[in-house]
Amino acid sequence: GQQVQQSPASLVLQEGENAELQCNFSSTATQLQWFYQSPGGSLVSLLSNPSGTKHTGRLTSTTVTKERRSSLHISSSQTTDSGTYLCAIDGTNTGKLTFGDGTVLTVKP
Amino acid sequence: NSKVIQTPRYLVKGQGQKAKMRCIPEKGHPVVFWYQQNKNNEFKFLINFQNQEVLQQIDMTEKRFSAECPSNSPCSLEIQSSEAGDSALYLCASSPGQNSDYTFGSGTRLLVI
Numbered sequence: 001g002q003q004v005q006q007s008p009a010s011l012v013l014q015e016g017e018n019a020e021l022q023c024n025f026s027s028t029a030t031q032l033q034w035f036y037q038s039p040g041g042s043l044v045s046l047l048s049n050p051s052g053t054k055h056t057g058r059l060t061s062t063t064v065t066k067e068r069r070s071s072l073h074i075s076s077s078q079t080t081d082s083g084t085y086l087c088a089i090d091g092t093n094t095g096k097l098t099f100g101d102g103t104v105l106t107v108k109p
Numbered sequence: 110n111s112k113v114i115q116t117p118r119y120l121v122k123g124q125g126q127k128a129k130m131r132c133i134p135e136k137g138h139p140v141v142f143w144y145q146q147n148k149n150n151e152f153k154f155l156i157n158f159q160n161q162e163v164l165q166q167i168d169m170t171e172k173r174f175s176a177e178c179p180s181n182s183p184c185s186l187e188i189q190s191s192e193a194g195d196s197a198l199y200l201c202a203s204s205p206g207q208n209s210d211y212t213f214g215s216g217t218r219l220l221v222i
Contacts, residue, residue: 033210041200041215043216045213093208094207095140095206095207101150101151
């Protein structure tokens with residue numbers, strides 16, 4: 001079945017540093033979303049980016065469809081960015097999302 | 110604050126008891142999904158609806174869960190007889206269409222003791 005691999009598994013930064021998160025997937029994705037999950041469990045959609053480059057605020061996502069990979073760049077990290085970042089794709093065109101294991105980001109003051 | 114409302118936030122049940130959780134999808138979103146996130150943070154798709162109709166569900170959901178999305182009422186997911194392995198975060202998501210972006214709720218964290 002569809003596989004989604006995220007790297008790194010965890011990342012520790014000092015406030016102000018930039019973060020680069022990676023997502024690789026095993027088959028063509030008709031839909032790709034990056035989510036932020038708070039320690040309490042709430043899932044917040046950050047960006048939807050099945051192809052190309054998208055920006056919102058301090059976030060930039062670049063997806064190279066042919067190479068089956070996506071990245072999420074967080075610039076000037078803040079302590080409030082700490083949490084788990086999840087990449088999820090729909091590879092079957094059914095709307096069902098397959099999630100990666102996530103990257104746990106810790107930003108220290 | 111999420112536009113998908115899930116209740117209750119926490120639920121504690123004994124083994125064998127029913128466990129029911131509810132979800133109000135974002136207004137105008139006819140597609141609703143339920144996912145289970147276990148203690149290893151792995152996501153499992155459970156069931157999805159378009160309007161009131163079930164589109165897909167896994168075997169476990171068909172056998173042990175009761176789920177519905179009635180018109181003008183919250184969607185619900187109910188475990189008929191809770192097991193320890195059902196302890197997890199249950200996440201509801203809604204979408205304008207099957208290939209559109211999802212909005213997730215804050216989840217219901219179920220503990221079966």
